[in-house]
Amino acid sequence: MSPRTLSLQNQIRSTTSGIEYQDDLTLNLAEDLVNEAFLTDGTQVSGTLIMDLNFLRTAVRDIKGGTPSFNWNDLSSTASTATLIDLSEARTEITNLQDFTGSDGDGDSTPDYDSLCFISQNDPLETAVSTLDEQLCIATGTITAGQEVQRRVLVRTGSQIPENTTIDINAPGEGWTVTGDDIQLTTSGVFIESARVYTNGILQLLGPDDDADNDVYFVGANYDIAFEYKLRRNDVIQIYKFPPT
Numbered sequence: 001m002s003p004r005t006l007s008l009q010n011q012i013r014s015t016t017s018g019i020e021y022q023d024d025l026t027l028n029l030a031e032d033l034v035n036e037a038f039l040t041d042g043t044q045v046s047g048t049l050i051m052d053l054n055f056l057r058t059a060v061r062d063i064k065g066g067t068p069s070f071n072w073n074d075l076s077s078t079a080s081t082a083t084l085i086d087l088s089e090a091r092t093e094i095t096n097l098q099d100f101t102g103s104d105g106d107g108d109s110t111p112d113y114d115s116l117c118f119i120s121q122n123d124p125l126e127t128a129v130s131t132l133d134e135q136l137c138i139a140t141g142t143i144t145a146g147q148e149v150q151r152r153v154l155v156r157t158g159s160q161i162p163e164n165t166t167i168d169i170n171a172p173g174e175g176w177t178v179t180g181d182d183i184q185l186t187t188s189g190v191f192i193e194s195a196r197v198y199t200n201g202i203l204q205l206l207g208p209d210d211d212a213d214n215d216v217y218f219v220g221a222n223y224d225i226a227f228e229y230k231l232r233r234n235d236v237i238q239i240y241k242f243p244p245t
Helices: 003-014 049-063 090-101 125-140 188-194
Strands: 150-156 176-180 195-199 216-220 224-227 236-241
Touching (some): 188 195, 188 216
Antiparallel strands (some): 150 176, 216 224
């Protein structure tokens, strides 16, 4: 009987044998490429399904953080797993991060804030901290050097724009030429107190929203405004943001 036939018979026998599972097998024979190692193995389980399954159990145990045994990536010999990733503490670390950021738990994708004076509900933490830092600069008068007065200029190069059209002053899109500083208008209060808007050199009356019926009004945090009148081709919009007095 050929070694190949013996190997096949041993595979079939191993699927119904009474050999108990183990969790500490090495890689020496479980991944033998010719799958005939059992011929030199006195236990007659090398190179069988029993051996392979037990080896996988050992691998899974190592991944989950059990006592490291052997590195299954090494197909030539047993190897130390001192650098094997241990996931046994992963759940604890994830919980710690959730507690640190105030997350409600798995699946909670956005922050919830108790106070919404300057930030918006569900703002990312980076946005919220940046907004609060800007408000602190305004409150204390500590504006970054070189940014005492910010100026943005928009020139309409496209067709006429209807009244009450929202305009992103930093990235208005096609049909505009934009120069100057990137200006952040975090709230309607900041817009009213710190901004000045000129259309073709004429100072405009600012409003906190469209209900104010003023020349130009605040729409959304950081950059959106709208005008109560049509904007035409070649109109020049100048927006200034001043530091607190």
